Amino acid sequence: EIVLTQSPGTLSLSPGERASLSCRASQTVSSSDLNWYQQKPGQAPRLLIYAASRRATGIPDRFSGSGSGTDFTLTITRLEPEDSAMYYCLRYGWQYTFGQGTKLEIK
Amino acid sequence: QEQLVESGGGVVQPGGSLTLSCVASAFMLGSFAMCWVRQAPGKGLEWVATNSHDAKSEGYADSVRGRFAISRDNSKNTLYLHLRSLRGEDTALYYCARHYWKNGEGRIDVWGKGTTVIVSS
Numbered sequence A: 001e002i003v004l005t006q007s008p009g010t011l012s013l014s015p016g017e018r019a020s021l022s023c024r025a026s027q028t029v030s031s032s033d034l035n036w037y038q039q040k041p042g043q044a045p046r047l048l049i050y051a052a053s054r055r056a057t058g059i060p061d062r063f064s065g066s067g068s069g070t071d072f073t074l075t076i077t078r079l080e081p082e083d084s085a086m087y088y089c090l091r092y093g094w095q096y097t098f099g100q101g102t103k104l105e106i107k
Numbered sequence B: 001q002e003q004l005v006e007s008g009g010g011v012v013q014p015g016g017s018l019t020l021s022c023v024a025s026a027f028m029l030g031s032f033a034m035c036w037v038r039q040a041p042g043k044g045l046e047w048v049a050t051n052s053h054d055a056k057s058e059g060y061a062d063s064v065r066g067r068f069a070i071s072r073d074n075s076k077n078t079l080y081l082h083l084r085s086l087r088g089e090d091t092a093l094y095y096c097a098r099h100y101w102k103n104g105e106g107r108i109d110v111w112g113k114g115t116t117v118i119v120s121s
Helices: none
Strands: A004-007 A010-013 A019-029 A034-039 A046-050 A063-076 A085-091 A102-106 B003-007 B010-012 B018-025 B033-039 B045-051 B058-060 B068-073 B078-083 B092-102 B105-111 B115-119
Touching (some): A004 A085, A010 A019, A019 A085, A019 A102, A034 B105, A046 A063, A085 B045, B018 B033, B018 B092, B033 B078, B045 B068, B078 B092
Parallel strands (some): A010 A102, B010 B115
Antiparallel strands (some): A004 A019, A019 A063, A034 A046, B018 B078, B033 B092, B045 B058
């Protein structure tokens, strides 16, 4: 079973700064199988990135994904207050696995 | 606008059963694999089950295998999750979601708002 470990657990940054969120897999993951989601309190998750680096429809270009193998990164540039949320990576396959999430706080 | 609406949640005693429903609108359920994902209060997302567009293949998380069953009625554009032998740790918000595939790349791209299951005596 593949385990996804996200770091850091919490990230506190200021508006305009850049955030880098990590998702590390316990074994090699195909890039095509790696997604990133944003979830705000009281809301369903929202797809940000699929296939590790492709932005979903309507997602601003401030959001980008990168990585391969076991290490994947979600980068958010020019942070805005509305980016405050939980962020999850997901690997799908025969079994689906979510990371435990990173909480992003915009001070 | 493509939409999923879940229903059927409620309070159930430990050991009890419940069936959740998820109705799709503005797209054909029969063209997509579908998933259930849950979120316990204050916790992260946990995949529960998936079935293929034709219901011929399905997969379950270890935590629910043998107790939960996913099914669908494509003629009614409706996905189901049958929950039995419920435990306190099954208390969660249950989301229905669509798994979209194209050119070998997949993503869970449409989510419902969820329905809450509380297991309590």
